[in-house]
Amino acid sequence: MRNMLELSPPRATSPLGRQNPEPTNYVTGNRTRRDDRRWMMDDGQNPESGRQKNNSSFIPHPSSLILLLFMFCALFLTACARQDRVFKESRFVMDTLCTITVVSPSEKQAGKAIGAGFDSIEILEQRLSFFSSDSEVTAINNAAGSSPVMVSKETFGLIQKAIEVADITYGAFDPSVAPLTELWDFSGQDPEHPVVPGEREIKLALRSVGYKKIKADPSASEVLLEEKGMKIELGGIAKGYAADMAVEAIKARGIKAALVAVAGDIKGFGSKPGNRPWNVGVQNPRTPDAKKPDRTKDIIASLHLNGEAVSTSGDYQRFFIKDGKRYHHILDPETGYPAAAGVISVSVIAPDGYMADGLSTGIFILGREKGIKLLESMGLDGIIVDADRKVHITKNLRGKINIEEAD
Template sequence: MKLVYCLLFAIYCSLLLSGCSVEKEKTYRQTERVMGTTMTVTVVSPSERKAKDAVEAAFAEVKRLDKLLSHFSQDSELSAINRASGVNPVKVSPETLEVIKKAVDIARLTGGAFDPTIGPVVKLWDFKLKTIPAKKEIKNALALVDYRKVRINESASEIFLEKRGMELNLGGIAKGYAADRAVEAIKAKGIEAALVAIAGDIKGFGLNHGGIPWKVGIQNPRPVENSAGSQIPKDQEMLTTPSAGDIMASFDLKDRAVSTSGDYQRFFVKEGERYHHILNPETGQPAKGLISVTVIASDGYMADALSTGVFVLGPERGIKLLESLGLGGIIVDSNNKISIIGDIISSEAL
């Protein structure tokens, strides 16, 4: 499960390089807090009014989706599905049906390494209080994790969780899906180039200001020092945007999406062991073997969910899956060995 609390990518926009007022007027950027994290929309347009309309449409769409898909809000459709688990099907909107169907499809694709029914296990782990659940608690929760018990009735637009106590958690796919929808909302306003970043889930289309590709940087999962030059405490969560010195690699992003899952995003250390938020649906424990996975795909939902699924699968099976799908990626294992899948690096290579 991917709960992103910081911007995992440094986005280098030509706004920073603009030298005259005419150029600055062509790029519009806005940041807001949505889906429990930071969302930034950058739009390139000769029309300020058209750009602002597009930016507003993107944020409105993501906020609308959050009301449907949030597992924090008791009023969301997702919460209604969870409350009715083992009791009755719940009629949902086309968007909720679509994202759950996609989540189950990717669960099947990864053999359950990504599983949207991991909700009961996620609830056991408190990374703020740094508590480790008891083995019995995890065992009981794992009995409720099985994507094959999600019944999707497309004709009736209904979702049913077969077993009482099952819970969907879409944290590993919702932001990528929302980025996809935000991009569509922007395109509907006649915009030909934009970049949407919802925490570490990023999707771009067209060319950046000046006709150059959007450039995205991947955070180093083990930066030696923080921006102040002092050592980062082992039990400190990474809650800030990485500095330029923390960027491991960068590449061009055009008409694609990228997502990263890392064990540095939210974690605590106890007795020398790191406990992070990317949980293995089979064990109920933090996944082992990798420390960072970046996936590049045409769709944000796919990149988002697969970055989690590959992290759980581990290096060998994860690489094989990405290669079989023809997707690009960067995988860093627990020994800091870096594997590059596909031809994705265009500058500042690893």
């Protein structure tokens, strides 16, 4: 276990963390059990002296007082040990900061659960990395147009889910846009001298894009890219999937409440001590008004998660400015250019992290009207900020969350 921080009572500092600076008034129920053993007092007759005792002035033997004090201390310490506490750890994985928070009465259990959560994410990173020469995704890309590649059940499952989300979003989310993302190279751009690809280059890259040319054979756990030059890149869905996998690993260790945040892809279940919900903020996609210093600067809305996931896609996450125009990393697989559907941020709440992640990307490309309609048809919720910085929400969220304009 490393750098695990204890965030809740008891107030004493843990060997692995520090005390919560906030006052704690959690109520976890009556943990103290009544001892069922009955203390046998004599009936007032001292068998040794034969004298009658005065019951009203009975003084217990010192050894009895010591035993009672010992039992009281033991019960008190047991109650404290069973009190739920919050433990938190952050690591840099999947090229971003990931934080896992768990609720447990045991520091040891919390450490094992957090470790298992990070292990599951790191395994996924090894298999799904677009940049690693020995990842399963790289093997699929290298074999494009020639032969299928057998992959692990986790990689195969995610590719199936990526195709599912592509179908749902009418191809707006497309895991095969890698030739375009390589061409635009938002991660490697010189911020002082960014380069916009030429129209001819974009058209050439578009020939290798099309998720329907990804063939997944569940009977053999094999994936084939039908045409040479095709490449898949699962960054638009992998972090949400990683949050799903981490949550399952944490639950398998007996944890009843946790929150996993892989950058902007967050999934939570259960509640914090005191039956308090997991509260997640939706980031303001633009600089807040400096004239409102008392306002929470980076948040336009807050959500409570219990068994759900939330994911946000925005044009502020990776972008450059060229000749006064903003070019962001969410590329439209139909045009080859950054999506221009009039939105700057999309947050989706769904039962599964992969679905929230993929839909937030797809809806960013589809736009506000189609996006809201799609979410409501699926019984899901979302928050969309348009180019005029107006906030739009699905019907089911109305009256349930507080919204501030992204001014």
